[in-house]
Amino acid sequence: MAMSNITGSFQLMKSLNRSLVLNKIRSAGAVSRAEIAKETKLTPPTVTKLVGELIESNLVKESDMGTSKGGRKPVLLTINDRQFFAIGLDVGARKIRGVLTDLNAKEIVNDQVDLHKDISSDELTMLMIKMIKSLITVSNVKKEQIVGVGVGMHGIVDNEKGVARFAPSYHLREIPIKDSLKEAVNLPVFVENDAKAMALGELWFGAGRGFDNLICVNVGVGIGAGIIFNNRLYHGNNSVAGEVGHTIIDLNGRKCSCGSYGCLQTVAGGDSIAERAIRELSFGRKSLLMNKTSTRDEISGELIYQCAIEGDELSQDILSETGKYLGIGMTNMINLMNPAKLIIGGGVSKADNFILDPLKEVVSKKALTDEVKNTDITKSELEDRATVIGAVTIVLADLFTPDLLNLK
């Protein structure tokens, strides 16, 4: 299909403006009709009408009076955040987290459950359903008030079909999450890759606010990226976009779980951190890690973060090296996609700046032009809640900014 296949119509016009107004209210927190008119370039009568409909549908409410600027006081409008709610699930390698939030993604209740490695598709689905039901029960919210369920799932996800194509942590394939949950709880369900959910979460509620073109990288055992163009998630042609962990940065590197050699993941993924520590220790290097563990298996990324913060030199060195490798991967990504902002999330958030600083240094040395050398790089603001809030955000995005222009 060539072209921006968008047919202009009255519905489009109205939907566009409705979204515009709704989103202005959402992103501003509280605005008057007059200000909306000014900022959206809609006329006051139009804004009045649209706001009226939004109030009618209970999405928006009039709240306080604003301060006068020399005339009549403005009536401030806010999202009616006690009327509707959204549910988000973060289906990670070792546990499922869940939250039920209001329309500002403010948490009302949360829940979590541990997973075992050899869980089956049915068990997993069942746990998700159970959690959704529990969140609803505990929060004491009516089901009609819930606008949808978002799922941030690790691995390869087909977001259109709502299927987890491949979940490496439990070696499961083709889990029909959307269909299963939809049938069980009778709510709209959205399924998305965890890094993509995270990116959307950071865009709306975290470090990405105000940007419309960013990349958020989830560094854990795997390394995935969520790419945002024009305020929307970019999925690519087969929902595979963002697999930065499997970009090759070392032709002669070690074999990766994907079969290739020298993937970023093999030198900067969570497992590689622990392996590097074990190797260094076997060379006889001293470290706090020795005092805190009795067997090799106890050495984990988290522990190394902890020790680094406590001043352990080996741990710091390891994280620094990880940061450098990660920096290479990020530089490649920056040279290719030139995002306005790069957000680093996942376990790394816990590693203070031991990873981030060397990462930034590599980018500032190796990226191509002065402008991209200075790419704005920060760590996740939502930290370990990024994916679950991101999952909620998928639901909110559908509510607040429906994809009117059928951009893929």
Added chain:
Amino acid sequence: MAMSNITGSFQLMKSLNRSLVLNKIRSAGAVSRAEIAKETKLTPPTVTKLVGELIESNLVKESDMGTSKGGRKPVLLTINDRQFFAIGLDVGARKIRGVLTDLNAKEIVNDQVDLHKDISSDELTMLMIKMIKSLITVSNVKKEQIVGVGVGMHGIVDNEKGVARFAPSYHLREIPIKDSLKEAVNLPVFVENDAKAMALGELWFGAGRGFDNLICVNVGVGIGAGIIFNNRLYHGNNSVAGEVGHTIIDLNGRKCSCGSYGCLQTVAGGDSIAERAIRELSFGRKSLLMNKTSTRDEISGELIYQCAIEGDELSQDILSETGKYLGIGMTNMINLMNPAKLIIGGGVSKADNFILDPLKEVVSKKALTDEVKNTDITKSELEDRATVIGAVTIVLADLFTPDLLNLK
């Protein structure tokens, strides 16, 4: 700015539909009003009206009658391709090519001029202006009939300002192409990086027709990519997007002109091909290359392509190796961006399949999922005209699909 900041209005509605109709005519070649209505989901009266205005403005004309399907014969509409024209320039490392085409990008006249390595900004600009004027004179087209000038420029280009930020081939910086040309010829001027122009050219008139999400890679001395999302060029935050030649694939690789080590360009760029040949010859390997050259300096990419086609084993081996390295870079790009189509252009087009086959093989082995392993990869259809036709296409894109929705 959060959100699809698009205000719905009557103008928007109309522009959207006007573009929709215009583009349907352009991409179909010849269609009836009825068919346009069917395909665009506009109503027949609306199409009649919009077509009337397009005919009025001389962009569209009624051509032949179509064949009846059991009723009145349809009147076929076509782009009025003898009324308006566009100019494209390809400012390469060693020469400038220019074309003047009709609105279907069909060449009317062309021109080219050689450049010397130490050319100045003023000289370069002067040559461009001279060529534009010459194209107009020779074609005998009135200046009012020319809708604009597009420039595909190698190196780093700021397309918004129309400035060539850095042109590595002649070590020039900050050439204000747009302003200079605009002043001299008094026509709308668009300046774009060569790979990006190429991508747009292939999208509209080459191997990319029918896709709305593709990457076109220009393999020459440098390796640049033009990224198309939603039928539009993606520039990134500083117009730097697409610099795949400077993505690092070999941590321990050779130093690149950019200062980093192991950039794709160092193992798959044009220079590396010649260097590899020289090295192999110095090891005493036999080759047609020996017969065709007297000094090392004569060994070039082109010559190697030629020898490979003539059956020279060494040349074939070298190209195969180049293809493998290029395949790594392409795999990384595919894993990151998951394009629907990958087009390989530049000098490589002349290398037959000696590069493309190993490239595809690497992708099919190393890309992450089955779907992306099978990414549609072909070589450029427009071949050495890709950039210059792409330059024309920038002008046409502005005419046919103005950026109504201010997507960046």
Added chain:
DNA sequence: AGATTTTAATTAAGTGGCATAAAAATGAAA
């Protein structure tokens, strides 16, 4: 304090551009 000015929001009327319905044009098929 009262009049004036400023800002906010609503009401009323007008307009642009698309849709629906019907008709005209034209040709194939019965």
Added chain:
DNA sequence: TTTCATTTTTATGCCACTTAATTAAAATCT
């Protein structure tokens, strides 16, 4: 020749916006 199918145009209506005028309410000026 009549009937039917398809293409295109004409006439009318309607939707969602805009412009202009009005009401509301507060700050500032005299």
